[in-house]
Every structure is written in C-alpha cells, then in structure tokens.
Amino acid sequence: xxxxxxxxxxxxxxxxxxxxxxxxxxxxxxxxxxxxxxxxxxxxxxxxxxxxxxxxxxxxxxxxxxxxxxxxxxxxxxxxxxxxxxxxxxxxxxxxxxxxxxxxxxxxxxxxxxxxxxxxxxxxxxxxxxxxxxxxxxxxxxxxxxxxxxxxxxxxxxxxxxxxxxxxxxxxxxxxxx
Numbered sequence: 001x002x003x004x005x006x007x008x009x010x011x012x013x014x015x016x017x018x019x020x021x022x023x024x025x026x027x028x029x030x031x032x033x034x035x036x037x038x039x040x041x042x043x044x045x046x047x048x049x050x051x052x053x054x055x056x057x058x059x060x061x062x063x064x065x066x067x068x069x070x071x072x073x074x075x076x077x078x079x080x081x082x083x084x085x086x087x088x089x090x091x092x093x094x095x096x097x098x099x100x101x102x103x104x105x106x107x108x109x110x111x112x113x114x115x116x117x118x119x120x121x122x123x124x125x126x127x128x129x130x131x132x133x134x135x136x137x138x139x140x141x142x143x144x145x146x147x148x149x150x151x152x153x154x155x156x157x158x159x160x161x162x163x164x165x166x167x168x169x170x171x172x173x174x175x176x177x178x
Contacts, residue, residue: 009052016044019084020066027074040066056095063088064108071115085112 020037029037040062047059067081067088088108092101 013048023070029073033073036069040069056091060088060091060095060104063091064111067112068115071112071119074119081112081116085109088112 020040024037043062043065044059047055047062050058063084067084071081085108089105092105092108095101096104
C-alpha cells in the first residue's frame with residue numbers, strides 16, 4: 001500500500017505545476033504578476049523540500065494564498081478557482097488533526113467565498129451582478145422562436161443575452177451582456 005501512497009504523492013507534485021502551467025497558458029500574467037508567480041514557485045518548491053510528512057502544512061497555506069491570488073487576478077472568472085479548492089481541504093486534512101483541519105478549512109472556505117463574491121461584484125440582490133438580461137426596446141432575433149436561431153449563434157455575436165465569460169472589464173462581473 002505504501003507504493004500507492006508514493007504514486008499519489010508524485011502525481012500530486014506533477015499535477016501542481018501542470019495546473020499552474022495551464023492557468024498561465026490560458027490567462028497569461030500581465031505586468032508584475034510574474035513576480036508573484038515566482039514567489040509561489042518558491043513557496044511550492046520550499047514545501048517540496050520539506051518532505052511528505054511536513055510538506056502539507058506549508059503547501060496548504062501556500063495553495064490557499066495562490067487561490068486567493070487567482071481570484072484577484074481573474075476577477076471575471078472566479079468559478080475556475082472552485083475546481084481547485086477541494087485540494088486545499090484535502091491538504092488540510094493530511095496536514096493537521098481533525099479539529100484544527102476543520103477550523104482551518106472553514107477559515108479558507110470563508111476567505112475564498114468572500115473573495116469570490118467580491119470578484120463577482122457581490123451577491124445578487126445586494127448590489128451585485130445579476131444574471132438577468134435587461135429589457136430591450138428592440139426585439140432580439142436570438143429570443144424569437146420564429147427566427148430559428150441557435151444558442152451558439154447568439155453567444156457568438158448575435159443580439160440578445162448570452163452567458164459568455166469575458167475579460168473585458170474587471171468591474172463588469174463574471175458575465176457580459178452583448
């Protein structure tokens with residue numbers, strides 16, 4: 001069974017730079033953000049040098065800080081961080097006994113949730129963004145059942161609302177309305 005644990009440990013360390021590499025490929029850093037990525041590379045490398053018993057304690061908090069950084073950097077796609085946040089809770093479970101792991105998991109969950117709400121413009125109904133389209137004075141060919149339009153055509157530039165992630169404005173929230 002120990003061989004399986006070693007395999008998972010190696011796969012986790014291979015997956016970390018691959019995941020960050022995909023993030024850098026799809027959303028290249030701007031300006032001084034390269035320096036922050038170098039800082040995280042240093043932290044993750046330091047955790048790797050700690051060995052399998054001590055690495056999760058340093059890695060869990062470095063990963064939490066990295067996820068907060070990605071939320072700040074990509075204000076208009078905070079949903080992407082949600083896919084990686086379970087790895088933070090798993091690391092905390094490996095790093096600490098149950099009561100501190102639960103408390104730290106709650107702390108990181110609160111931080112990530114609050115930051116994600118901030119990145120999205122706040123919760124709907126409390127001044128945040130809403131996913132409802134505003135009424136238009138002219139009829140939309142995308143919403144007309146007689147037009148035979150497809151959702152793909154509407155999302156690719158037709159008129160009418162579409163839920164297409166946009167990096168156009170950091171204050172516009174996670175969705176844009178054409």
